[in-house]
Amino acid sequence: MVEFLLRKGADPNSLNKDGETTLHRICEANLDDLAVEMLFEICDEKHQSMQVDAQDKMGKTPLHVAITNGNINMIEILMRRGAQPNLADENGFTPLHVLCQRENDDVDLLKMLFEAADKFSAPIKVDARDKSDCTPLHLALNRGHEQMAEWLLRRGADLNLANAKGSRALHLISAGRMDHADLLRTFFELSDERTQPVEIDARDNQGKTPLHYAISHRHKKVFELLLRRDADPNLADNYGSTALHTICMVDEDNGWAKMLFEISEEKNRQVQIDARGMCDFTPLHHALVKKELRPVAELLLRKGAATNLADWEGSTPLHMVCKYADDEDRVKMLIDISNEENKPVEVDARDTLGRTPLHRALAKGNGQVVKYLLKLGADPALADENGFSPLHVVSKDLYDDAKLLELFCDTSKEVDRPVQIDVQDKNGRTPLQWAVTNLFLNVVDVLLDQGADLSSFVFPSKSFFVERFGPISEMHERQRIEFKLSLASKIVDVVKRLEKRGYELELSNTLDIMSLFAEYDLFDKSTDLEENWYDDEEFVIKSKEIMVNPSLSLHDLIRLRPEEASKQLKHDKYVELARSNKLSDLPESYQKACAVHLCETVSRGFFWPWALDAFCELQHYQLPVLCCEMIIANLKNEDLYNICLAFILAWAKARDDSLVILS
Secondary structure (H helix, E strand, O other): OHHHHHHOOOOOOOOOOOOOOHHHHHHHHOOOHHHHHHHHHHHHHOOOOOOOOOOOOOOOOHHHHHHHOOOHHHHHHHHHOOOOOOOOOOOOOOHHHHHHOOOOOOHHHHHHHHHHHHHHOOOOOOOOOOOOOOOHHHHHHHOOOHHHHHHHHHOOOOOOOOOOOOOOHHHHHHOOOOOOHHHHHHHHHHHHHHOOOOOOOOOOOOOOOHHHHHHHOOOHHHHHHHHHOOOOOOOOOOOOOOHHHHHOOOOOOOOHHHHHHHHHHHOOOOOOOOOOOHHHOOHHHHHOOOHHHHHHHHHHHHOOOOOOOOOOOOOOHHHHHHHHOOOOHHHHHHHHHHHHOOOOOOOOOOOOOOOOHHHHHHHHOOHHHHHHHHHHOOOOOOOOOOOOOHHHHHHHOOOOOHHHHHHHHHHHHHOOOOOOOOOOOOOOOOHHHHHHHOOOHHHHHHHHHOOOOOOOOOOOOHHHHHHHHOOHHHOOHHHHHHHHHHHHHHHHHHHHHHHHOOOOOOHHHHHHHHHHHHHOOOOOOOOHHHHHHHHOHHHHHHHHHOEEEOOEEHHHHOOOOHHHHHHHOOHHHHHHHHHHOHHHHOOHHHHHHHHHHHHHHHHHHHHHHHHHHHHHHHOOOOOOHHHHHHHHOOOOHHHHHHHHHHHHHHHHHHHHHHHHHHO
């Protein structure tokens, strides 16, 4: 059809909507080269010349298109017909750029392009730059085309040109997909042959040298070659990281640090072992973070790394290892080698917030490290800037870790430095107050076992609880359901535990607790018309499938009276139910109602006796207690709370009236 149209006088240079000529489309179609030659001959017969360098709307010539498709014969025909090999498209890509960015490392096609250009047209500009200042060599290296890159280098590609990111060929070799040691050797050989020095320590826009990239991309052979070529391991990037920092930030060792020190010693180059990087971290700070880098940390210590240098937060290497270690192995190594090297570690060093390594170990929850530090002589009573002692840390920051608390207290006694159980922070709060506020039931028990003084204990205020838990509006709906049920059951449980040890809750504390139920929407506000939600057919089916203990389903639990439910299910089981996420199996429209109903059930035993006393006081015991019980029996917890509030208001008014009379 194309032949027919051309013989009839069709314009071979007419454009389609994309600005493509007939020749562009022929190159896309990969026509047989004989057919293409015939089309050119027809145009010659008709004295119609095909615009061999016509550019489409993206600036691409037919030669760009032919190279993109790897059409060798078409490329040669175009070059013979005068195609210019250095025209750039809208991205600045010449045909050579296009070739170097193809998926395959097609060095034969590259050679053919150069040979055709040498034979039929102008020489190819081997260092042409695209709009990102990348040369074809940059693109070939980015794609991992080792053969093409080597050939370009042998054709005279500049060794030191940088792209817009500041990356030179040496950066790209070092950051390649593979450990291109052979290519790097060739690179250095050509540099020596040309007497064109390679900028071995050139920095890109991030301040990184090729050595940085060889380490971060795990190219050990390239790393060794760079070092032996006198790459400077002490140069820092824009983040302050030297080669040694970079080695200490990867996930494995494999002898990198050892090689760095050995080659540096061979070349009489001093490695700055305590160089400060980002956040003033030394290499040792980094190496102690990961257990996989233990051999690196040991090597650094043996090489004389300082053991008490602090980062910008005041954290020493001991702080770091206590913050991240899962066992005492790295801590012990740090201490032992430091002692051997006569560089003893400051076991009670404080960071900028006054925290000691013991604070860090406790916050991590690592009992082995805690025990080891205490036996080393760490002070169990030192407080940070907020007045938080190590005991506060266990009571406020961990999740109810009673075993760690016991270990801490027992070990402190073993080393004859018993902790002060009732120590106060800067706000006057004791560990017991923190544990109660966090609803850490097991920690509360241990603190009481350790001698916490209930006679001076002040129950935390509502504002303290709200400060700790935050507003419920910021929680997701599913999180709210778990939180509500956990809060209702735990706060009732913690009160029972305190009362069991002899603590007497005051009415003001009680009202604070009740007001928390209002604050966090724990009251059942359903009306009589809404009470039948648990009779919904779908809800009944799902609730029967959810077992709260081996013999009790959720369906049966919500139909029990509170006093009966308390016999069937302990408070901790409500917490387990909340965490199990089983309530999410219920119809979504009933999940909140069910959770609030369970909150009502689990806390009924707390609200009832206080409300009963208040009601009796309000009517001055004119009715028998039994009658009072019957009157308030069917009231919801919110109503019981309001009765207590009414009593407080009446009591306050009576007190004020008495003061007026006395005055």
